[in-house]
Amino acid sequence: MSHIQEYQTVIPAEPVIFELSQDEKPGLRLPTLTVPKTEPSAVFSHSELRSSEPCLPQLSEPEVVRHFTRLSMQNYNIDASIYPLGSCTMKYNPRINEDLARMPEVALMHPMMPEQLCQGHLQMIYELEQDLGEISGLPAVSLQPAAGAQGEFSALKVAAAYFASRGEAERTVVVTPDSAHGTNPASAALCGFSLVEIPTGKDGIVSVEALKDFLNGRLAVVMMTNPNTLGRFESNIEDIARAVHKAGGLVYCDGANLNAILGYARPGDFGVDIMHINLHKTFSTPHGGGGPGAGPICCRADLEPFLPTPRVQKKGDRFYTWVEQDPKKTVGKVKSFYGNYGVLVRAWTYIRMIGPEGLRETAKNAVLSANYIKAKLKDLYPETFEGPTLHEAVLCDKKIKEHGITTAELAKMLLDYGVHPPTVYFPLIVSGALMIEPTETENLEELDRFIFAMRDSFERAARGETKGQTFPTKTPRTKIDETAAARKPTLTWQASQRAEK
Ligand SMILES: Cc1ncc(COP(=O)(O)O)c(C=O)c1O
Structure with missing residues (x-):
């Protein structure tokens, strides 16, 4: 496969020398002083004065620009190649989203502008609420939460407020399946609920019986995460919802995987009461290393009074800030103003750009791509829970381990092919998990490159070529000391490092 060679050059192999500054080569010459010089000690007290020269880099502008450009080229990113992280869903961020979000009229907007001067902005927020309400089948929406995890937290706060309003404070138990993302139990614990974990069945889904x-x-x-983290649709969801409602509880849907069912199924229709949506997973906004993102929550109409505020209301053809729908009931603010407005604008753009049919197409292609990868890799990387899957393929290292390579080592091997590894060791119920989510934005050639990297790695291991090797071998940094990186991270350049040089 000839394009593999080309693929291996995605990231330059040579590490960038970080420290380029040379003394006596100043990048900037300050203009000659044209006013009388004042002795610093006449203005500042002795303790405020520096005792030595500042340790500033000495480089010209082209050197600085080239240095940072070279550094940025060593950083793997979604604009460089496939990013098949299951559950994390890294899809291409269309440039039109960026164009809109960066328009000065949008980027420089102040959230306290008078309503009559920002009708267009309020309209955008209102329309996004309406769109998400329609897509989820849950009409009341708050755009405030800044991430999926904060959406979970906010929604559970709404649930707690709902039970308190009904005099049911004794409802304190939250149930999560063992396949849930770690943020689910963490959010429940943060809200003061006690936790119960239920097992996933052999078929990869939860049964009413388990509850x-x-x-x-x-x-x-x-x-319930639906589709769940095995990429499977929880097909007992309607029965589960009926049983939960009969017992007086609420059904929450972790909507991180909504991209798999967009336009085909709506959580509100299969019995969900409240959910969060990760705009960065489903609606092409940047994932951005944990933020700034957006994890709006959508709920059924009778839970609306408890939602975080402010929201936007429409009266006639005017839009208004709706500060407190019921000051006694709302859980209040979880983020300032409307949340991460720039992210909301990007999602609004994406939905408008592709429209309802485009959303359905998105889901179809995401599912097709994942199933293509699964079909091409299953003989070497088997599934633990066999069965039909949607947007992601959860495989495992059972067979490659026989040749001495574990999931962790395979992840490092893939870097040599210029491929970002899939999510590893999650969900926890799959031993040596490889959770692959290509998304709808990768074309067939890119999927084939990834498949080649996975198969070639296996075959090299089977031929014994990987014995005693440490991976990666072709990246600017080879295997790092992960413990030191976690325990003693150096996250910023320190002037002292230059001084030590
Ligand atoms: C299934 C699932 N739920 C919740 C989350 C949390 O979302 P966020 O990263 O936006 O906080 C994730 C994130 O990866 C996830 O995969």
């Missing part, structure tokens, strides 16, 4: 011991007066919320 039966918890369907009582202490049940608050059952948190």
